[in-house]
Amino acid sequence: MWGLDNLRNSTEKVSLVLIKIDISTYRNRKNIALEKLDEIRNSLDKCRTQGLKVILRSAYAWDWNEALPLPDPEDIQTITNHVIDMKPVYNAFEDVIIAVEMGMFGPWGEMHSSKHSTVNTKPFYPIRTDALRLVHNAYMSALPQTHSVLVRRPSYIREIFNNNEPITPNEAYGNTGKARTGYHNDAYLNSKDDAGTFAPNWSREDELAYINRMTYFTFFGGEAFGTPNNAYNNANNALKESKQQHMTYLHRDYEQEIYDAWGSLVKQEFTRKLGYRFELKELAYSREVTPCGVLYFILKLENTGFAAMHLKRPVNLILVNDKRGNEQKTYETTLSVDPRIWTPESGIITINRNLRIPGNITEGIWQLFLSMPDISERLKHNPHYAVRFANEDVWTDDGRNMLIEELNIVASASGSCTDDRYFQEIPINSASLITQLSAMKTVQSLVLSATYNKNYIFHQVFIDTDNNPTTGYYVQGIGAEVLVENDAFYHHKGKTGNNWEWELVDGNIMPSNYGYKYLWQLPILNLKLPIMAYSQVVFAGTIDEKTDYSSIISVTVA
Numbered sequence: 001m002w003g004l005d006n007l008r009n010s011t012e013k014v015s016l017v018l019i020k021i022d023i024s025t026y027r028n029r030k031n032i033a034l035e036k037l038d039e040i041r042n043s044l045d046k047c048r049t050q051g052l053k054v055i056l057r058s059a060y061a062w063d064w065n066e067a068l069p070l071p072d073p074e075d076i077q078t079i080t081n082h083v084i085d086m087k088p089v090y091n092a093f094e095d096v097i098i099a100v101e102m103g104m105f106g107p108w109g110e111m112h113s114s115k116h117s118t119v120n121t122k123p124f125y126p127i128r129t130d131a132l133r134l135v136h137n138a139y140m141s142a143l144p145q146t147h148s149v150l151v152r153r154p155s156y157i158r159e160i161f162n163n164n165e166p167i168t169p170n171e172a173y174g175n176t177g178k179a180r181t182g183y184h185n186d187a188y189l190n191s192k193d194d195a196g197t198f199a200p201n202w203s204r205e206d207e208l209a210y211i212n213r214m215t216y217f218t219f220f221g222g223e224a225f226g227t228p229n230n231a232y233n234n235a236n237n238a239l240k241e242s243k244q245q246h247m248t249y250l251h252r253d254y255e256q257e258i259y260d261a262w263g264s265l266v267k268q269e270f271t272r273k274l275g276y277r278f279e280l281k282e283l284a285y286s287r288e289v290t291p292c293g294v295l296y297f298i299l300k301l302e303n304t305g306f307a308a309m310h311l312k313r314p315v316n317l318i319l320v321n322d323k324r325g326n327e328q329k330t331y332e333t334t335l336s337v338d339p340r341i342w343t344p345e346s347g348i349i350t351i352n353r354n355l356r357i358p359g360n361i362t363e364g365i366w367q368l369f370l371s372m373p374d375i376s377e378r379l380k381h382n383p384h385y386a387v388r389f390a391n392e393d394v395w396t397d398d399g400r401n402m403l404i405e406e407l408n409i410v411a412s413a414s415g416s417c418t419d420d421r422y423f424q425e426i427p428i429n430s431a432s433l434i435t436q437l438s439a440m441k442t443v444q445s446l447v448l449s450a451t452y453n454k455n456y457i458f459h460q461v462f463i464d465t466d467n468n469p470t471t472g473y474y475v476q477g478i479g480a481e482v483l484v485e486n487d488a489f490y491h492h493k494g495k496t497g498n499n500w501e502w503e504l505v506d507g508n509i510m511p512s513n514y515g516y517k518y519l520w521q522l523p524i525l526n527l528k529l530p531i532m533a534y535s536q537v538v539f540a541g542t543i544d545e546k547t548d549y550s551s552i553i554s555v556t557v558a
Helices: 034-049 076-085 087-092 129-142 154-161 204-214 235-244 256-260 264-273
Strands: 016-022 053-059 097-101 148-151 181-188 220-224 278-285 294-303 316-321 330-334 348-356 364-371 401-409 424-426 434-441 445-452 458-464 473-475 478-480 482-485 488-492 502-506 512-514 517-523 536-543 546-549
Touching (some): 016 034, 034 053, 076 129, 087 129, 129 148, 256 264
Parallel strands (some): 016 053, 053 097
Antiparallel strands (some): 294 348, 316 330, 316 364, 348 424, 458 478, 482 488, 488 502
């Protein structure tokens, strides 16, 4: 293999390569020789050294024309043996392999023109269902349970599982064959049926709808083929269908003429959107926090790429001191989130967490980073394999994304405290204790009601009038300009979101009390702040210096 050392620094910042494995020597041999397996290991090891991920495809012919015999073995058992022969390689390099294209059948492993085709005396016929199932089963046995095999046509998936329905959310990312089967298209955007890729009894629209639902949870990639700037591979349609099909990868060099016809701006946009692309949109947090206190933290991001992240990885938060004359100290915790569900269709993704600050932490200025390292032990400290957010000026050379440049940890900060020595996520107080929430704006009043399933001393409502967590008092992910507490309501007057400073507006708004249900009616004129449909509300109850919070709701307008 050559040129690997230049890929990451190329214009496209290549991080994924396709390794084509030539097993033509073994078409009449029961097993692949150890020397060949060592050759494959050496290639994968070079990719690992260069910080690259890999897709593999094996074939019995990489140089073929119609005058030549069909290239693969007549005995299907030979093919399944060769798949199983690769099992030690797949397991040893599961950290750098993201998926394996099924290959094996026909020239270039494109799964046509095979001795196991429906018609095996002429080229270009599809593979028989029984042969597909046997080789697919071999891959399910050979690959690590976290990894997928990608077949050449969507119809092959339907045939293998005898089911025309794509994978469902309940099936996704499980250890079933269907959950571990994706698709690749080596005639991408070629024609109405992509040169026979799509089934003759399915329209292009129906195939694309099927692929759209399937690739929500599984890998899709391929290479373009055809006349540049045709009705399907022109720039506008390429962007549209690649988004629709959740494309993770596309062969950079084949066919270059098609990509050149897009123009440099579209090529750049397309390259950026391949796979997932996370952009930080908004961040709100406690401006200062006491040792052993709680850092309230809300992060909003968006996946602006074509696809989801299909392989699991952790999302870590790391506290680091600023080293002003001190030895560097770090604390790290893993969030209870699964980034595989951060799909392009999710829109703005909100991560709302409470984080316990260690009680023995040194006071001063700290920084907070987010890291998404590779899940494997071998690669988790290699920044080449960490996720870099798309924003400028957040990435660090050690594989982290800067979130908070200055977090003041000081004993004088307000907030609760426990003698805890760990930096860790803690549950947001149980919303089930405060239920049946309602916030409705009428012409004259803001009507608030909730059922408090506990004998609280203080019954409170926090109202974020402008839906901006960076203004007002920061609590549970909102920035409250208004506080209702028992029979009074207040405006926030603190200089920061951590200051518990309130100005009394009305001390005579006695709530109606129906057992555990409390109802307030705040005159709109007295509020002196606009209440909109997007204004957010959190109810709270306090007893014995412990506060429970509800979930966040939005105001409805009658």
